[in-house]
Amino acid sequence: xxxxxxxxxxxxxxxxxxxxxxxxxxxxxxxxxxxxxxxxxxxxxxxxxxxxxxxxxxxxxxxxxxxxxxxxxxxxxxxxxxxxxxxxxxxxxxxxxxxxxxxxxxxxxxxxxxxxxxxxxxxxxxxxxxxxxxxxxxxxxxxxxxxxxxxxxxxxxxxxxxxxxxxxxxxxxxxxxxxxxxxxxxxxxxxxxxxxxxxxxxxxxxxxxxxxxxxxxxxxxxxxxxxxxxxxxxxxxxxxxxxxxxxxxxxxxxxxxxxxxxxxxxxxxxxxxxxxxxx
Amino acid sequence: xxxxxxxxxxxxxxxxxxxxxxxxxxxxxxxxxxxxxxxxxxxxxxxxxxxxxxxxxxxxxxxxxxxxxxxxxxxxxxxxxxxxxxxxxxxxxxxxxxxxxxxxxxxxxxxxxxxxxxxxxxxxxxxxxxxxxxxxxxxxxxxxxxxxxxxxx
Numbered sequence: 441x442x443x444x445x446x447x448x449x450x451x452x453x454x455x456x457x458x459x460x461x462x463x464x465x466x467x468x469x470x471x472x473x474x475x476x477x478x479x480x481x482x483x484x485x486x487x488x489x490x491x492x493x494x495x496x497x498x499x500x501x502x503x504x505x506x507x508x509x510x511x512x513x514x515x516x517x518x519x520x521x522x523x524x525x526x527x528x529x530x531x532x533x534x535x536x537x538x539x540x541x542x543x544x545x546x547x548x549x550x551x552x553x554x555x556x557x558x559x560x561x562x563x564x565x566x567x568x569x570x571x572x573x574x575x576x577x578x579x580x581x582x583x584x585x586x587x588x589x590x591x592x593x594x595x596x597x598x599x600x601x602x603x604x605x606x607x608x609x610x611x612x613x614x615x616x617x618x619x620x621x622x623x624x625x626x627x628x629x630x631x632x633x634x635x636x637x638x639x640x641x642x643x644x645x646x647x648x649x650x651x652x653x654x655x656x657x658x659x660x661x662x663x664x665x666x667x668x669x670x671x672x673x674x675x676x677x678x679x680x681x682x683x684x685x686x687x688x689x690x691x692x693x694x695x696x697x698x699x700x701x702x703x704x705x706x707x708x709x710x711x712x713x714x715x716x717x718x719x
Numbered sequence: 720x721x722x723x724x725x726x727x728x729x730x731x732x733x734x735x736x737x738x739x740x741x742x743x744x745x746x747x748x749x750x751x752x753x754x755x756x757x758x759x760x761x762x763x764x765x766x767x768x769x770x771x772x773x774x775x776x777x778x779x780x781x782x783x784x785x786x787x788x789x790x791x792x793x794x795x796x797x798x799x800x801x802x803x804x805x806x807x808x809x810x811x812x813x814x815x816x817x818x819x820x821x822x823x824x825x826x827x828x829x830x831x832x833x834x835x836x837x838x839x840x841x842x843x844x845x846x847x848x849x850x851x852x853x854x855x856x857x858x859x860x861x862x863x864x865x866x867x868x869x870x871x872x
Contacts, residue, residue: 441720441737441781441783441784443783443784443786462781462784464779465779465780465781465784466761466779469740469761469778469779469780469781470759470760470761470779472738472740473740473759473760473778474759474760478738479737479738481737482737482738482781482783484781484783484784486784509773529761529848530761530764530847530848530849531774531826531829531830531845531847531848532761532764532767532774532775532776532779532826532848533761533776533779533848535773535774535775536773536775536779536780615847616844616847616848617762617847617848
């Protein structure tokens with residue numbers, strides 16, 4: 441195995457060998473412990489300096505190697521992403537799991553992913569020979585399937601700082617150590633007059649509730665984007681219904697489609713009521 | 720492959736397979752059995768150790784990726800003389816079968832290093848990665864408060 445210290449070294453290794461990448465290991469080690477996978481070669485990237493950087497003055501860039509614990513301690517560029525990081529696993533998991541792992545694993549239940557969708561984030565992918573920038577909306581093609589090539593690493597996620605009016609909500613059987621039954625990220629970028637709503641665990645990929653976003657934007661056009669508002673019960677219900685309609689959930693081991701549709705409506709109205717009060 | 724790891728302040732040389740976890744190496748390679756192998760998927764916390772001061776599950780750490788890092792297991796927390804956290808768990812009656820206890824000791828020590836006077840809610844969130852099947856957690860929370868008090872004195 442190789443323990444890479446520099447990005448160039450890691451990318452060269454990916455180009456020249458069929459190494460499997462490991463960062464925090466909180467997904468891959470489970471599979472290895474249970475004998476479900478035994479990669480012939482491993483490439484540890486948790487020490488690669490370039491992947492651990494955070495820039496956050498207006499334009500936010502978070503390196504893929506940043507752990508959830510560091511996001512909680514250091515990230516100012518997205519309150520919703522910090523909220524999402526806080527819901528991941530446990531302190532043990534948060535100290536080693538990374539945002540890059542969440543992105544590259546691309547589970548529809550990944551907790552940071554609805555936030556990245558709602559932020560309209562761009563993912564920076566690099567191989568030894570090239571860099572490409574992929575909008576988050578184009579990155580996931582199905583459950584745990586992405587456009588990432590075998591010789592590429594996710595090196596960073598970037599977005600424009602959308603201000604404080606954003607939140608992330610998640611439903612699970614416990615308030616720690618759970619894979620989301622359903623999750624929702626809501627971003628109201630008051631300065632740019634944009635609403636983003638990302639849905640998790642209710643479709644093959646992370647979904648955007650575009651009809652609901654239009655409706656919320658309409659509410660804010662009327663009420664004023666700079667103002668703190670208290671949306672009416674009927675407005676919240678209408679928003680909830682549109683979010684519910686955007687979901688494409690299935691029945692699975694963690695819950696039913698019907699429950700997911702119901703709970704997403706609840707999450708949507710709670711999220712908007714909360715965020716409408718943040719200016 | 721041959722690995723040189725820094726464990727509890729000493730350099731240990733062990734033979735390990737590429738895919739092996741730190742937990743396997745600690746228990747079977749070095750003979751430090753305080754960290755427990757139970758769920759092997761980072762859910763129960765009974766394998767909790769400190770790596771470079773950070774609380775992690777040893778079952779989720781690739782042994783080969785732990786080179787050049789400072790690893791501390793429960794064995795580093797006191798022996799015949801109990802560490803204040805261990806003393807607190809004993810005095811609070813927070814140990815029943817004892818299987819989860821090493822993980823809780825390490826997790827509690829990590830918490831109190833960062834937050835010397837945590838509230839009940841902060842304790843429960845900090846220990847959310849450690850599962851106990853015996854005690855119902857009440858006395859464990861008491862033990863953490865007690866350990867915080869011992870540290871203050």
